[in-house]
Amino acid sequence: MKDSERRGTHTEKAIPVRKKNLQLLNILPFAVFLACYAFAPRVVNDAQLTTIIYIGIYALLAVGLNLLMGYAGQVSLGHAAFFGVGAYTSGILTAKPIANEVIPGVSAGVGVISAVAALLLLTKPSGWKLAVGISLLVALGWLHNLPNLIPVLCAACAVAVMGIFGLMAKLQWMRTCLSGVVLTLVANLSKWFLKGTLERGSASPWTGLLVGVFLTAVISYLIGSQVLRLKGHYLAMATLAFGIIVEIVFRQWTSVTGGSSDGIFNIPSIQFFSYIPGFLRRLYEAAAGGSVDLRTQYYYLVWAFVFIAIVLAVNIVRSRVGRAFRAVHSSEQAAASLGVDTARYKVQVFVLSACMASVAGTLHAHNAGIGYIHPSEFGFIVSVELVVMVVLGGMASVWGSLFGAAAIQTLKDRLLDLEKTNPEFWGLKLQGLDPIVFGAVLIVVMIVLPQGLVRGFSDGVALLWRSARRSGRQQGVN
Amino acid sequence: MSDVLVETRSVTRKFGGLVAVDQVDFQVRRGQTKALIGPNGAGKTTLLNLLSGLLPASSGDILIRGRSVVRCAAHEIAGLGLARTFQNVQLFENMTVKENVMVGCHPWSRQGIASGALRWIGHWREEKLIEEEAERQLDFVGLSDLADFPAHSLPFGKQRMLEIARALASRPQVLLLDEPASGLSTRETSELASLLRQISARGITILLVDHDMQFVMDISDEVVVLDQGKKIAEGTPDEVQSNPRVIAAYLGVEAK
Numbered sequence: 001m002k003d004s005e006r007r008g009t010h011t012e013k014a015i016p017v018r019k020k021n022l023q024l025l026n027i028l029p030f031a032v033f034l035a036c037y038a039f040a041p042r043v044v045n046d047a048q049l050t051t052i053i054y055i056g057i058y059a060l061l062a063v064g065l066n067l068l069m070g071y072a073g074q075v076s077l078g079h080a081a082f083f084g085v086g087a088y089t090s091g092i093l094t095a096k097p098i099a100n101e102v103i104p105g106v107s108a109g110v111g112v113i114s115a116v117a118a119l120l121l122l123t124k125p126s127g128w129k130l131a132v133g134i135s136l137l138v139a140l141g142w143l144h145n146l147p148n149l150i151p152v153l154c155a156a157c158a159v160a161v162m163g164i165f166g167l168m169a170k171l172q173w174m175r176t177c178l179s180g181v182v183l184t185l186v187a188n189l190s191k192w193f194l195k196g197t198l199e200r201g202s203a204s205p206w207t208g209l210l211v212g213v214f215l216t217a218v219i220s221y222l223i224g225s226q227v228l229r230l231k232g233h234y235l236a237m238a239t240l241a242f243g244i245i246v247e248i249v250f251r252q253w254t255s256v257t258g259g260s261s262d263g264i265f266n267i268p269s270i271q272f273f274s275y276i277p278g279f280l281r282r283l284y285e286a287a288a289g290g291s292v293d294l295r296t297q298y299y300y301l302v303w304a305f306v307f308i309a310i311v312l313a314v315n316i317v318r319s320r321v322g323r324a325f326r327a328v329h330s331s332e333q334a335a336a337s338l339g340v341d342t343a344r345y346k347v348q349v350f351v352l353s354a355c356m357a358s359v360a361g362t363l364h365a366h367n368a369g370i371g372y373i374h375p376s377e378f379g380f381i382v383s384v385e386l387v388v389m390v391v392l393g394g395m396a397s398v399w400g401s402l403f404g405a406a407a408i409q410t411l412k413d414r415l416l417d418l419e420k421t422n423p424e425f426w427g428l429k430l431q432g433l434d435p436i437v438f439g440a441v442l443i444v445v446m447i448v449l450p451q452g453l454v455r456g457f458s459d460g461v462a463l464l465w466r467s468a469r470r471s472g473r474q475q476g477v478n
Numbered sequence: 479m480s481d482v483l484v485e486t487r488s489v490t491r492k493f494g495g496l497v498a499v500d501q502v503d504f505q506v507r508r509g510q511t512k513a514l515i516g517p518n519g520a521g522k523t524t525l526l527n528l529l530s531g532l533l534p535a536s537s538g539d540i541l542i543r544g545r546s547v548v549r550c551a552a553h554e555i556a557g558l559g560l561a562r563t564f565q566n567v568q569l570f571e572n573m574t575v576k577e578n579v580m581v582g583c584h585p586w587s588r589q590g591i592a593s594g595a596l597r598w599i600g601h602w603r604e605e606k607l608i609e610e611e612a613e614r615q616l617d618f619v620g621l622s623d624l625a626d627f628p629a630h631s632l633p634f635g636k637q638r639m640l641e642i643a644r645a646l647a648s649r650p651q652v653l654l655l656d657e658p659a660s661g662l663s664t665r666e667t668s669e670l671a672s673l674l675r676q677i678s679a680r681g682i683t684i685l686l687v688d689h690d691m692q693f694v695m696d697i698s699d700e701v702v703v704l705d706q707g708k709k710i711a712e713g714t715p716d717e718v719q720s721n722p723r724v725i726a727a728y729l730g731v732e733a734k
Contacts, residue, residue, distance in 0.1 A: 336531075
């Protein structure tokens with residue numbers, strides 16, 4: 001949407017965007033959200049709960065995409081690809097048995113990755129430091145996989161080695177020790193993960209989540225750093241192409257992804273309530289009158305992620321980096337002339353939004369009672385749907401994305417119900433209506449409500465209120 | 479030489495066959511207010527774009543605070559203490575007036591995305607500084623009571639002021655102004671002149687491009703005249719005004 005178009009919808013008298021001392025108004029949506037979050041499963045039936053879970057997954061996607069499109073102004077028509085990467089990584093890791101021979105390699109890999117991460121976090125990286133760190137951590141990854149190596153010994157080793165290394169690199173000893181401790185923790189954590197994996201025969205969904213996010217971050221960084229140099233339509237085309245390529249990979253790489261005939265099935269779900277403190281669970285079960293079924297648990301898990309995503313998004317938007325994102329949207333030249341590294345921030349928001357999509361993908365894959373993914377769920381049409389959700393909810397409106405996702409998902413369900421009845425309209429069989437209807441919705445929204453549902457609605461209410469007040473005042477005068 | 483803030487050494491910029499800036503040498507010293515003038519198409523704006531890194535130079539060298547910046551990206555140059563405004567005002571229209579100025583605080587603030595997302599202590603501390611700086615600059619240009627309005631709702635003259643406030647928020651050493659007086663009424667222009675004097679009194683070096691001769695001669699210490707990409711004169715306003723080559727360039731007479 002062009003700014004000029006947006007300006008056209010403004011009332012003649014400009015109104016201040018946000019008044020001071022209205023902290024309550026900022027917290028209110030979150031309070032309402034949490035209230036609905038807690039009580040929704042008590043008032044809806046099973047089918048509605050399924051829809052609500054899907055709305056949550058798509059809301060997560062839409063919030064992420066809105067950061068990229070609505071705030072930073074970078075179009076992505078391939079966002080479903082990252083959704084798919086998250087889903088497939090998680091699905092493959094958890095649904096397929098993992099060969100024992102792979103474990104040491106994976107463990108060394110995790111070691112190396114955590115080492116690099118710790119080094120980058122704790123020291124100023126330079127080429128040779130990084131090289132030493134990596135080789136060190138390959139060794140560490142191998143070491144901690146040896147049986148009967150007690151964690152304390154491991155920690156001592158790590159701290160000692162990091163200490164020597166730190167002396168060589170003339171680092172502060174505090175930082176060095178800290179990085180040693182961090183490394184030990186990460187190493188033991190990964191050991192714990194892998195132990196669970198060995199016992200179960202496949203990875204836990206949480207491992208799937210983390211690996212999926214990591215993989216997505218790497219892919220989106222590589223793609224984003226190249227593609228985001230493009231602008232407008234060219235960027236849209238490039239992301240579109242990327243999305244299509246990824247979908248083809250999902251369809252064709254049969255040995256890994258199951259291809260388009262099988263997909264991946266029997267993906268285990270996540271028993272969310274086994275991860276929350278016992279007294280909370282008992283409290284809830286007492287209130288609900290009995291044990292909570294898997295789907296309700298999954299609902300709570302998905303919407304917990306949605307809540308976290310919204311909090312993070314709202315915080316980011318109202319921060320230094322968020323302002324830089326929005327500045328890039330308006331004028332890259334002006335932003336750059338004020339010291340905003342436009343390329344870096346564009347890649348940053350791209351990776352962030354891709355990672356959110358990846359989390360949504362994992363949640364989609366483990367969906368309770370379904371546990372099935374298929375390439376068609378991550379195709380071009382889905383990317384377009386996501387864009388429609390963002391635009392319908394309102395560009396640059398975090399809460400709007402939630403409503404956009406809800407509206408589109410509900411509409412999709414209705415269309416599906418309609419198609420089940422095999423309707424005919426003047427001999428035209430109404431099948432596969434989604435793209436047509438979504439296209440129509442997009443056009444209508446762009447023309448009638450260019451600000452999206454939420455902003456358009458609130459603007460309308462404000463307008464009505466002001467005109468009502470004005471007419472009231474005139475009556476008072478008369 | 480240490481008091482030279484901006485220096486160009488035979489800097490050239492070509493657009494295809496057109497030489498927009500042709501081997502221009504000039505210096506801006508600390509605390510000076512310098513103006514670049516010249517007839518339309520003389521390459522003034524191009525030169526400003528070269529200085530601020532929005533355009534790469536075809537050849538030659540640009541030094542800011544003694545450091546060569548021809549290979550630097552715009553944001554790196556901004557980090558060296560150079561801020562600018564644009565000929566066609568480039569505000570962040572989707573943001574409020576205050577947020578615009580807060581973006582200006584970018585070069586000296588440090589908090590990253592994680593700090594903003596998780597609201598670490600550093601975020602609050604820095605956000606307070608940024609907000610204070612923004613309010614100070616808005617107060618300085620007289621826009622404090624419009625702080626929470628969307629930037630695009632301001633009248634044009636105020637948008638100009640906002641752009642200056644935004645540039646000042648980056649705590650620049652050099653301020654580049656691209657035609658700050660164009661499109662302003664006489665009253666607004668004189669207000670702008672007094673504002674620029676105050677900025678200069680704060681110790682900020684100003685390099686500006688403008689067409690309004692009276693305005694330029696009024697506020698600048700030195701003037702550089704460009705014609706068809708070449709520097710044809712440099713000196714105090716009086717010297718330049720009596721220079722025959724300058725008169726010729728402006729009146730379209732062939733110089734002897």
